[in-house]
Amino acid sequence: MIKVSSSQFNYQYGGEIRFPYSIGCLVSYIQSKPDLTKNFKFEKSFVFRDKIDDYIKQCKDSDIFLGSCYAWNWEFTKLLVKEIKKINPGCLIILGGPQVPNHSEGFFDHHPFVDIIVHGEGEYIFEEILNAYLKDKNYSDIKGIETKDFRTPPQERINNLDDLPSAYLTNTIWQLVNQIDGVQWVAPWETNRGCPYACTFCDWGSATNTKMRKWSEQRMFKEIEWFADNKITYIDCCDANFGIYQDRDMKIAKKVKEVKLKKDYPLFFRPTWAKFSSDKIIPIAKQLQDVGLLRGVTLALQSLDDETLKIIKRENVKFEKFSELTKTFRDNKIPTYTEMIMGLPGETLESWKKGLEILLSDTKIGTIYIYHCALFPNAPMNEPTYVKFYKIKTIQSPMYLAHSSAQENEIQEFEDITINTSSYTFEELKEMYLFSWMTLTFHHLGILEQIANYYHQTKGIPYMRFYESVLDFCRTKKSIFSEEYEKVIKYRDNGYAGKGWNHYDSKLGSINWPIEEATWLRFVSKKNELSNGIVTLLNYFEDVNDLKTDSEILKDLAKFQVFLLTTREDYEEFKSENFKFDWKSFFVNKTELIKTHKNFRYKNQILENDYLEWVVKTIWYGRMATRYKLSPERLEQGKFELSELITN
Numbered sequence: 266m267i268k269v270s271s272s273q274f275n276y277q278y279g280g281e282i283r284f285p286y287s288i289g290c291l292v293s294y295i296q297s298k299p300d301l302t303k304n305f306k307f308e309k310s311f312v313f314r315d316k317i318d319d320y321i322k323q324c325k326d327s328d329i330f331l332g333s334c335y336a337w338n339w340e341f342t343k344l345l346v347k348e349i350k351k352i353n354p355g356c357l358i359i360l361g362g363p364q365v366p367n368h369s370e371g372f373f374d375h376h377p378f379v380d381i382i383v384h385g386e387g388e389y390i391f392e393e394i395l396n397a398y399l400k401d402k403n404y405s406d407i408k409g410i411e412t413k414d415f416r417t418p419p420q421e422r423i424n425n426l427d428d429l430p431s432a433y434l435t436n437t438i439w440q441l442v443n444q445i446d447g448v449q450w451v452a453p454w455e456t457n458r459g460c461p462y463a464c465t466f467c468d469w470g471s472a473t474n475t476k477m478r479k480w481s482e483q484r485m486f487k488e489i490e491w492f493a494d495n496k497i498t499y500i501d502c503c504d505a506n507f508g509i510y511q512d513r514d515m516k517i518a519k520k521v522k523e524v525k526l527k528k529d530y531p532l533f534f535r536p537t538w539a540k541f542s543s544d545k546i547i548p549i550a551k552q553l554q555d556v557g558l559l560r561g562v563t564l565a566l567q568s569l570d571d572e573t574l575k576i577i578k579r580e581n582v583k584f585e586k587f588s589e590l591t592k593t594f595r596d597n598k599i600p601t602y603t604e605m606i607m608g609l610p611g612e613t614l615e616s617w618k619k620g621l622e623i624l625l626s627d628t629k630i631g632t633i634y635i636y637h638c639a640l641f642p643n644a645p646m647n648e649p650t651y652v653k654f655y656k657i658k659t660i661q662s663p664m665y666l667a668h669s670s671a672q673e674n675e676i677q678e679f680e681d682i683t684i685n686t687s688s689y690t691f692e693e694l695k696e697m698y699l700f701s702w703m704t705l706t707f708h709h710l711g712i713l714e715q716i717a718n719y720y721h722q723t724k725g726i727p728y729m730r731f732y733e734s735v736l737d738f739c740r741t742k743k744s745i746f747s748e749e750y751e752k753v754i755k756y757r758d759n760g761y762a763g764k765g766w767n768h769y770d771s772k773l774g775s776i777n778w779p780i781e782e783a784t785w786l787r788f789v790s791k792k793n794e795l796s797n798g799i800v801t802l803l804n805y806f807e808d809v810n811d812l813k814t815d816s817e818i819l820k821d822l823a824k825f826q827v828f829l830l831t832t833r834e835d836y837e838e839f840k841s842e843n844f845k846f847d848w849k850s851f852f853v854n855k856t857e858l859i860k861t862h863k864n865f866r867y868k869n870q871i872l873e874n875d876y877l878e879w880v881v882k883t884i885w886y887g888r889m890a891t892r893y894k895l896s897p898e899r900l901e902q903g904k905f906e907l908s909e910l911i912t913n
Contacts, residue, residue, distance in 0.1 A: 266304065266305065266306040267304055267305045267306065267328045267329065267398070268306055268308060268326060268327045268328050268329070269305050269306065269307045269308065269327070269328065269329045269330075269331060270308045270310075270311075270323065270324045270327040270329070270330050270331070271285070271288045271292075271307070271308070271310045271311070271330065271331040271332070271333070271441075272285075272288075272310060272311035272312070272320070272330075272331075272332050272333065272338075272342055272345060273285035273286070273287055273288045273310060273311075273312060273332075273333040273338070274311065274312060274313075274314050274337075274338035274341050274342060275312055275313075275314075275337070275338070276314065276337055276666050276669040276670070277313070277314075277669065277670050278668050278669055278670065279668075279670065279776075279881070280447055280448060280449050281448075281449045281450075281451050281498075281499060282312060282313070282448060282449075282450065282451065283312070283450070283451045283452075283453055283501065284312075284432075284438050284441075284442065284450050284451065284452055284453060285310040285312050285333065285438075285441055285442065286432060286438070286452070286453035286454075286503075287333040287361075287362065287387070288310045288331065288333050288441060289310075289432030289433075289437050289438045289441055290387075290388060290429065290432050291331065291387055291388060291391050292307050292432070292437050292440070292441065293429075293430040293431065293432045293435045293437035294388040294391070294392065294429050294430055295307075295391065295392060295395065296430070296435065296437065297430045298392065301392070301395050301396070301399075304395075304399060305329075305395060307440065307441070308323070308327070309440075309441055309442065309443065310441040310442060311345075312442060314338075314341055314675070314676070317341070317344065317345055317348075317676070320345055321345065321348045321349060321352065324349045324352075324353060324356065325352050325353055326353065327349070327353060327356050328355070328356060328357065329356065329357045329359065329395075329398070330346060330349055330356050330357070330358050330359065331359050331360075331361075331391075332345075332346060332358070332359070332360045332361070332362075333361060333362045334360050334361065334362035334363070334364040334365055335362055335363055335364050336363070336364055336641065336664060336678065336680055337664060337666060337678050338364075338678065339364045339678060339679075340676055340677060340678050340679065341676045341678070342360070343376065344676060346358045346360070346378055346379065347378045349378075350378035351378075357380050357381070357398065358378060358379050358380045358381070359380065359381045359382075359383065359391075359394065360379055360381075360382050360383070361382065361383035361384075361387050361390075363468060363641070363642070363643065364642060365382045365383065365384065365642075366642040366643060367384060367642070367643045368642075368643075368648075368649075369382065369411055369416075372411075373412070373413035377413075380412060381394065381404065381410050381411070381412055382410065382411045382412075383409060383410055384409050384410070384411065384419065384420075385409045385419055385420050385422075386409075386420065386422060386423055386458075388423065388429055389420060389423065390407060390408070390409045390410060390420050393407040393408075394407060394410070405417070408420040408421075422459075422476055422478070423458075423478070424478060425478075426457075426458065426478050426479065426480045427480060427481050427484060431484065431487075431488055431491075433452070433488050433491045433492070434484075434487055434488060434491055439495075449498050449499065450497060451497075451498075451499040451500075451501055452492055452497045452499065452500050452501065452531075453501050453503050454488065454492075454500050454501065454502050454503060455480070455502075455503050455504060456479060456480060456485050456502065456504050456507070456513075456514070456517060457477055457478060457479035457480065457504050457505075457506075457509075457510070458477070458478050458479075459476050459477035459478055459505065460477070460505035460506060461477060461506075461509075462505075462506075462540055462578075462579075463578050463645070464540075464567075464577055464578055464579045465576070465577045465578050465579075465644065465645040465646040465651065466567075466577055466579075466606060466609065466638065466639075466641075466644055466646050467641070467644055468641050468642070468643040468644040468645075469505050477506075477509075479510065479513070482513060482516055482517070485517055485520070486517075486520050489517075489520050489521055489524050490524060492524075492530065492531050493524045493525070493527075493528035493529075493530040493531065494528070496530050497530060497531055498530065498531055498532040498533065499531060499532065499533045499535070500521075500531050500533070500534045500535070501535050502534065502535060502536035502537065503537065504536065504537055505537060505540075506537070506538070506539040506540055507536035507537055507538055507539065508536070508538050508539040508545075508546045508549050509539040511545050511549070514549055515548060515549050515552070518549045518550075518552035518553055519552050521534050521552070521553065521558060522552045522553065522555060522556050522558070525556045525558060526556060531558065532557075532558070533558060533560065534553055534558040534559070535560060537563070538562055538563040538565075540565050543590065544590060544593050546562060547593065547594065547597055547599060550562050550594075550599050551597065551599065554598075554599055559599070559600070560600065560889045560890070561599075561600040561601055561602045561631060561632065561889040562594060562599055562600070562601050562602075563601075563602060563603065563604065564587060564590055564591060564594070564601050564602070564603050564630065565603065565604060566587070566603045566604065566605055566624075567579055567604065567605060567606045567609065568605065568606065568609055568611075568612060568616075568620060569584065569616075569619070569620030569623050569624065570611060570612055570613075570616040570617075570619070570620060572611045572616075573609050573610065573611035573612045573616065573688075574611075575611070576609070576610050576611040576655070577609055577610070577611070577646070578645075584623070584627075587628065588627050588628050588629075591628045591629040591630045591631075592628075592629045594629075594631075595629040595631070600631045600632070600889050600890060600891075601629075601630055601631045601632070602630065602631055602632040602633065602634060602889055603624070603630050603632075603633055603634070604633075604634045604635075604636065605620070605624075605633065605634070605635045605636070605701075606635075606636055606637075606638050607635055607636065607637060607638060607694070607697050607698065607701055608637060608638035608682075608683045608684070608686070608689070608694055608697070609638050609683075609686075610646075610655040610657060610683075610686045610687070610688060611655075611686075611688050612686075612688055612689060612697075613688050613689050613693070614689060614693040614696055614697055617697045617700065617701075618697075618700055618729045619729075621700060621701070621704050621728070621729060622727055622728055622729045624704075625704065625708060625717075625728040626721065626727070626728055631889065631891065632709060632888060632889050632891070633704065633705060633709050635701045635704070635705060637662075637682045637683070638682065638683040639680045639681060639682050639683070640652075640657070640659055640680075640681040640682075640683065647681075655686050655687050655688075656685070656686055656687040657683055657685070657686050658683070658684055658685035658686070658691075659681040659682055659683050659684060660681070660682055660684050660761065660763050661679050661680075661681055661763060662679060662680055662681070662682045662760065662761075662763055662765065662766065663677045663678065663679055663763070663764070663765035663766070663767070664677070664678040664679055664680045665760075665765070665766035665767060665777070666777060667777060667778070667779045668776055668777060668778070668779075668885055669776075669777045670775060670776065670777075677765070682761075684761060691761075694761075695757060695758075695761065698757050699736060699753070699757070700729070700732065700736075702753055702757075702780060702781060702784075703732045703735060703736065704732070705781035706781040706784045706785060707732065707735060708728070708732075710781060710782070710784075710785045710884075710888075710893060710894065711785075711829060711830060711893065711894035712784075712785065712788055712795075712826075712830070713735065713799070713802075713826065714826075714894075715822070715825060715826045715829065715848075715852065715897070716731075716799070716803070716822060716823070716826050717731045717732070718852060719822055719851075719852075720806075722851075722852075722855065723858070724812070726810070731806070734805070734806050734809060734810065735802065735806075736750075737809070738802050738805050738806070742801065742802075742805060744797075744798040744801050744802070745788065745791060745794045745795055745797075745798040746798050746802065749784050749787065749788070752784075753780060753784065756768060756780055768780050768783055770783055770786075770787070772790075773786055773877075773880055774877040774880060774881070776881070776885070782884045782885070782888070785884060785893065786880060786884060788830075789830050789831065789893075792827060795827060796823060796824070796827050799823040799826060799827065800819070800820065800823050803819045803822070803823060804819075807819070817845065818846065818858070821844055821845045821846050821848075822846075822848070824842070824844065825842075825844060825846075825848045828840070828842045828865070829894055829895045829896075829897070830893075830894055830895075831869065831870070831871070831883060831892070831893055831894065831895070837869065838868060838869055838872065839866050839867070839868055839869070840866060840867055840868075840869060841864060841865070841866040841903050842864070842865060842866075843862065843863070843864050844862070844863045844864070844865065845860060845861075845862060845863075846858055846859065846860055846861070846863070847859045847861050847863050848863070848865075848897060849863070849865060849897045849898075849900050852897040853897050853898050863902070864902070864903035864904055865900040865901065865902070865903060866900070866901050866902075866903035867895050867899060867900055867901060870887070870892045871883050871887065871892055
C-alpha cells in the first residue's frame with residue numbers, strides 16, 4: 266500500500282481544536298474510488314502544533330505528503346515538509362489551500378522541497394494526481410497544478426457538490442484524528458461554496474469566480490444529525506454568506522434547532538452571515554437563538570467612508586438601512602456585531618474617526634471588532650498593480666490569534682499588515698489604533714460608555730471629541746488610565762515594529778487576550794482605583810471644556826458607571842446600589858435628569874468561584890452577549906436604604 270500522510274495544523278483555543286476538514290474532504294472523495302482505495306493508505310492527519318519531531322519521524326517512509334495551508338499554519342507546514350524531504354527525498358510533497366500563492370513566481374526557488382502546488386478546489390485534482398502516481402508519475406496533463414517545470418490551466422469548478430462524499434457521514438474524519446480526552450473537536454461545515462462578491466481585501470470571491478454552489482438539504486440534515494450523535498459541541502459554518510439562500514438556510518436553522526432540542530448537541534452554531542444581512546435574516550437567527558446556539562449576527566461594514574468602500578469594491582448597505590437594521594435586531598433581542606478594518610486604502614485619520622463617531626452615535630450595534638488590514642496572498646488587494654497604485658506599504662508581522670492558548674517554543678506564523686497608503690501616514694495609522702482601542706475598551710466594553718453618553722445627551726458633545734479628551738488625559742495626568750495607556754503604547758509600537766501582537770498577562774491565565782479585553786479585565790479588578798480615576802477624569806474634562814456640571818451629578822455619574830461593570834468582587838447573586846439621581850430614566854427614556862433617591866439592582870450573570878473561569882466566561886464567551894456589563898435598560902428598581910443616604 267502507498268502511504269499518504271497529511272497535515273492541517275490549527276491553533277488550540279482552550280480545549281477546542283478544529284477537525285482537518287479540508288483533508289477530510291479530499292480523503293473521503295478518494296475513498297469513494299475503489300481503484301484508488303485499494304492502493305493508497307491514509308494515515309492520521311497532523312493537527313496539533315506541538316509534536317513536529319514526532320511528525321517528521323512518522324513520515325520517514327511516507328510516499329506522499331499532503332499539506333492543507335492557511336495563514337495560521339504556513340510556516341509550520343513548510344518547516345515540516347522541508348524536514349520530511351531531508352529524511353525522505355522520494356516523498357511527493359503536495360501543498361494546497363488559500364495560502365498557496367496564485368502568483369507563484371520564484372515559489373519553487375524558495376521552496377525546492379515542494380513538488381506540486383494545487384490551485385483551486387482539490388478533490389478532482391487530487392484524484393488525477395493519484396491516478397498519475399500509479400501510472401507513470403507524469404502530472405503535466407492535470408489541470409490546476411504547478412511544479413517547478415510547468416503550470417497547467419485551471420481546473421473547472423465542481424458543479425454538483427453532492428458528488429463529493431461527506432467527510433462526516435463516511436466517518437472519514439474519525440479515521441484522520443483520534444478521539445482524545447480533554448479535546449473538544451470543532452466541526453468546520455460547508456452548506457455551499459463560493460461568494461458572489463469581489464471585495465479586494467478578501468480572496469473568497471476572486472478564488473471562486475463568484476459562482477455559488479450548494480449541497481442538498483437532505484445531505485445537510487444528515488450531517489447535523491451526525492454532529493449531535495458524535496457530541497460535537499461547536500459547528501463552525503464556513504459558508505461565505507450563510508442566510509443568502511433564505512428559504513433553504515431557514516430549513517437548515519430549523520433542523521439544527523430540532524436536533525439540539527432532541528439530542529442536546531451542538532452547543533454552538535457559528536455561521537459567517539451573508540455580507541448584506543437584512544431583516545430577512547432575523548427569522549433564521551431566531552431559530553438558533555431560541556435554543557441558545559446563536560452568539561451574534563454580523564452586520565458587516567469594514568469602513569464608513571464612501572471613497573474607501575469604492576476602492577475596496579465593498580459597497581455596503583446604505584447606512585440609513587444599516588442603522589435601522591441594528592435597531593430592528595436589538596428590538597428582536599438578537600445580538601449583533603460589526604467588523605471594521607483599520608488601514609484600508611482610501612481611509613484617513615479623520616474619516617476613520619468620523620466612521621467611529623457615526624457607529625457610536627447613530628446605531629444600536631451590539632459589539633464592534635476592529636482588525637488590521639492584512640494582505641492575503643491571493644486577494645485582489647495584493648495584486649502588484651493595486652499595491653503600486655495605492656502606494657501600499659506593509660510590515661511582516663507575527664500573526665495574532667485572539668484567545669489562542671499560550672505556546673512555548675512556538676513556530677511563529679506571519680501576515681503582511683498595511684502600515685501606509687497614499688491616504689494616510691504611518692503616524693496617522695498609529696493614532697487610528699489609539700482611537701480604535703478607546704472605542705472598543707472605553708465605549709463598547711463599557712468602561713466610560715455612560716459618561717460619554719451623558720455628555721452627548723446633555724451637551725451635544727461628539728463621542729470622538731470626548732475620547733480625544735480621554736486620550737489627552739491619559740497622556741498628561743497620572744492615573745489608572747495613564748498606566749494602562751503606557752501598556753497599550755508599548756504593545757502597539759512593538760506590534761508595528763514586527764514583534765507581534767500576542768498579549769499574555771499571567772494574572773489573566775495562559776490566554777492570548779485582545780488588548781481591549783485585557784484592559785477591561787485589569788480595570789475591573791481595581792474597582793476603587795477605577796472609581797477614583799473616573800472622578801479625576803471628569804474633573805479634567807470639565808476644566809478643559811469649560812463646563813460647569815454640578816459636582817454632585819459628576820460623583821453620582823461616576824458611581825453609576827462603575828456600578829454597571831461586572832467586577833470580580835461581586836459574589837452576590839444580586840448587586841444593589843443607591844443613587845441620588847434617576848439615571849435609568851435619563852439614559853433609557855431620554856428624560857431630564859431628575860434628582861431623586863433611587864436604588865437599582867441587577868442579577869449577576871456569571872458567578873464563578875474560580876477566577877480564570879470567571880474571566881473566560883465573562884469577557885471571552887460573554888463579549889457578544891454583553892455579560893461583562895449591564896445596560897441601564899436591564900436595571901431593576903430596588904429598595905432604597907436610608908442608612909446609605911445618611912452616610913453620603
